[in-house]
Amino acid sequence: MTLIVKTLTAMEPETPGWRARLAAWTPFLVIAPSLIASFVYVFVFSGWTLYISLSDSSMLPSYRFVGIRPYIDLWSNLRWKIAYSNLFFFSGFYVVLAMLLGLALAIAIDQRVRGEAIWRTIFLYPLAVSFVVTGAVWRWIYSPDVGIEHFVRGFGWSDFTFRLTTDRNLAIYAIIATGVWQSSGFAMALFLAGLRSVDPDLVKAAQIDGASRFRIYAKIILPTIAPIFVAVAVVLLQFAIKTFDLVVALTNGGPGISTTFPANYVYDLMFQRGQINIGAAAAVMMLLALAVVLVPYSLWLVWRRRREGRAYG
């Protein structure tokens, strides 16, 4: 008996120490695998791509450093210039239109319409469809042989023309329209959640204050959900920059090269033409475009958290 007691007392200082240390390390152990994986996949491979973009790799990676020559080659290529300007043109229209449409839908649904759940599902449904499927379906819709043109002509309007995807100047709008169709429901869902999170007393107070419905939205509700605008814009922008499958399925970069996007170009150079270094350079340019969006956003988040931390109670 005394022996057991002695052993126990001898063990005591050690056991809780070991346990406490394990408890302290548990959070790190749990998140370590995903942390390591994301570090490898994001930072190591980004660094590798950056290095490759400065090398003379062609079919296979090579590690001979050639400086910024791949970038010069990249920027002297007309197809890349079109792709990069397409990216900005598309992103601007796509983000603004999807947000406007999403906001309009959210405000309309927020008026306590009948059958709200049905409307919400209808508008959100496109998001459940992958970009490839969306692209394929809309390709038929735009197609003169089976789509809208064919449909309207079927009524007897025999010289009706609707040819977005076959016109090199208009094809980009077909992509914008399809992208907006796909994503405005997503914007709507987030905006609607934001609108619903606004304290209904605010609206009542504004009603008593004599504000019109438009003024209530413009001055009180929308400023209150401003952070949601930023979040939606950032998510949509990175959708836009990554645009690949939608274009492949809808126009495959055509007619000609008019709707080439950076992601398509990268894929082409890396896996079709054996110019890995220029492909990597193009990928780095895309990363830069993403950074232009995401770095200010994360700085803004940090700034906002600091400011809120300083706020009273």
Added chain:
Amino acid sequence: MATLTVARLRKRFANVEVLKGIDLAAAHGEFVALVGPSGCGKSTLLAMIAGLESVSEGEIRIDGRLVNAVAPKDRDIAMVFQSYALYPTMTARQNMTFGMESRGVPRAEQEAAIKRVAALLQIEQLLHRKPGQLSGGQRQRVAMGRALVRDPKLFLFDEPLSNLDAKLRVDMRTEIKKLHHKVGKTTIYVTHDQIEAMTLATRIAVMHQGQLQQFDEPAVVYGQPANMFVAGFMGSPSMNFIPAALSEAEGVATVEMALFGGGVARLPLPFRPARAPAGNRVVLGVRPEHMFRYADDLKLRKPAIATFEAPVEVVEPTGAETIAVLKLGERDVTGRFDPDGAPRLGEHMKIGVDMANVCLFDPSDETLIPRAAN
């Protein structure tokens, strides 16, 4: 200055009737408290006065004008919400000028109004802050400021103090009372806290299950509650209800009640009940503060004292007073005693009841049996 009249007001949500014919009137400059347990319909009534809820039946008049179908902004009212409902993206100043801007009040007038109200509420140094940078009490002040700049006919408060901690609540209660004294606006104040209602109101409307139970001055609501619900709701600890019988001894109306362990106490009344209920069965209502430790000099100060004896079961000293639970017949009664000579646990105590302040209720419908005029 304005009056408010509410007549036969009903509110139905689908098949549920939440207000069942409310009649209420507030005179110029009056402070009316709507009080009742949650779900009694008091907030709905306030929202209907504000125009935020439609009227199912009956009428609401502000200054004699029927406002049933008038939009909230055209009723010339101001409201302070339980959540304050300050616009979070605006500074305190912008919160206060928003209503004036919506109405197109000239800038110079806005400035003057802000100056006047900020000085009144002592919030000059907070005007540039946003609601997130204000403490609870400061938000409360800004919310009141937003209501005050409008110079409305009617002031509506929806449980404005329930989000504050206990100490701040007492301070702000005093502030609201001072403020009402200064500006003298007709005010409707919703609260579930009977102490707030008692301290602030010139008249109290007690509501229960969509019906107005009593609408009278605080002293009357407290001293002569219309029924057992009002009696039990107003006052803390609440009134003791003791089943008893009414009888007559030597020409004096007397209440007889059972004592613990057998025996009957006879308590003569200093007044005559206006009517005798069926079988002379009554419920005697005694507030805890009307019970005392009996001493010979008590009779000199309170001539209507009657006595009985009861064992002490629980003693709860709160500092300023001592709450004791006594055994009477089959039930417990609560008394508030002076800490000097407070009851001791297990003691068999001689209690003096001030019969001038007791109430008699009819057990069949729980209404007050009024006193007969002498």
